[in-house]
Amino acid sequence: MHVVNKCTEYAALSLVRMAETGGVVPAVELAKTLDIPHPFLRGILRTLKEAGLVDSRRGQNGGFHLAKDPEEITMLDLLDIFQGPFHLTECQEGAPCSREPFCPLKPELSFVEKEIILGLRGIRVKDLVKNTKNLQWKKESIC
Secondary structure (H helix, E strand, C coil), X not given: CXXXXXHHHHHHHHHHHHHHHCCCECHHHHHHHHCCCHHHHHHHHHHHHHCCCEEEXXXXXXXXXXXXXXXXXXXXXXXXXXXXXXCXXXXXXXXXXXXXXXXXXXXXXXXXXXXHHHHHHHCEHHHHHHCCCCCCCCHHHXX
């Protein structure tokens, strides 16, 4: 089981690269630099644009750039956009459960879920950019 799927991972990497460059980055360049299939990345960028996290510019100097401050974009935002709200179990989503009155799991799992959400909310694109200072953007050094 992976908490972060490929869409969310690729979205985060794309946002980090845009934040690092500070300008417009062509989708083809992002795909090549991050070793992400271009057609797959186009869908991710479209979703990020619809969510208001990036904007695009057409033309010769076209590409994508951040539409929001990297300080304000969190991993929790990306999980919500690409995977839906984070929950450990169905009962954490508010689904009815016949065992709720006597379930020994819910209090403990609720605590863990809240801690994970706090952790994901604390990881901002700005922080991830700091992690790239000693990396080279090529296939061998990503993740």
